[in-house]
Amino acid sequence: MRGKSTAVAFAVLLGAFCTGHSADAATSRNARETVKQQPRAASTQHAAAASRSAKPTTAKPQQVARRAGIPAQSFAGISCVPYARSVTGMEISGNAYAWWANAAGVYARSQRPERGSVLSFRSSGGMRSGHVAVVSRVLGPREVLIDHANWEGPGIRKGTVMRGVSVIDASENNDWTSVRVQVGYSDANxxxxxxxxxxxxNRAVGSVRTAAANGFEEVAEAPAPARAHAEHLAGAIQNMARDAAR
Structure with missing residues (x-):
């Protein structure tokens, strides 16, 4: 009977030992799995955090330095020589100061303004290349209106084309060898x-001007022989009238 009790007690102890060993083994396996999963979770969290903190890499469209329909440099300008050529069609070479000499023998020149003619400026201090301007209207024997380019003034940028600018004859002999030009947009200064x-x-040397509405600028002068003949004829008619009155 004592031996049987001893066997039963031994069996109980053995079962308890096995159960504890199994529990310890299960706990150990769970711990190992937890340790394996922790680095993986940490790595996932780090990647997510890095993704949130990173700046977007999407390229922005390049901004062009211009407004709608207007290029970045919208003002190009033009100088007086090419402008005068384009307006009149005159084929005169050289800088503005050389136009007077280069036109000799090709284009008619005078000291009287005509509509469509070119006013030639000499080279002078501050304007070494001279200047040329196109006469758009003759207002009188000592005032014309011109269209020209590249003449700076108050509120006027270099290279700008100006139209209807007043120019007055400032010469002592009234021969347009010295002029004064309207300043800026003021018609008084x-x-x-x-x-x-x-x-x-804009006509060949020796050609006769044609008559037009503006008598001052376009009336042609009669050649000297024809004028002399007209004067002789007028005198003869006067003599005939005087004789008839007697």
């Missing part, structure tokens, strides 16, 4: 006197 050569006409 004129700048200093500039030396000029005269007017280059």
């Amino acid at each position: 004129y700048g200093r006197a500039y030396p000029t050569n005269g007017f280059i006409h």
Whole structure:
């Protein structure tokens, strides 16, 4: 009986030992799995955090330095020589100061303004290349309106084309060898006197001007022989009338 009790007690102890060993083994396996999963979770969390903190890499569209329909440099400008050529069609080479000499023998020149003629400025201080301007209207024997380019003034940028600018004859002999030009947009103020050569006409040397509405600028002068003949004829008619009255 004692031996049987001893066997039963031994069996109980053995079962308890096995159960505890199994529990310890299960706990150990669970711990190992937890340790394996922790680095993986940490790595996932680090990647997510890095993704949130990183700046977006999407390229932004490049901004062009211009407004809608207007290029970045919207003002190009033009100088007086190419402008005068384009307006009149005159084929005169050289800088503005050389136009007077280069036109000799090709285009008619004079000291009287005509519509469409070119006013030739000499080279002078502050304007070494000279200047040329196109006469758009003759207002009188000592005032014309011009269209020209590249003449700076208050509120006027270099290279700008200006139209209807007043120019007055400032010469002592009334021969347009010195002029004063309207300043900026003011029609009452004129700048200093500039030396000029005269007017280059858009017609061949020796040609006769045609009559037009503006008698001052377009009335043709009769050739000297024809004028002399007309004067002789007028005198003869007067003599005939005087004789008839007697």
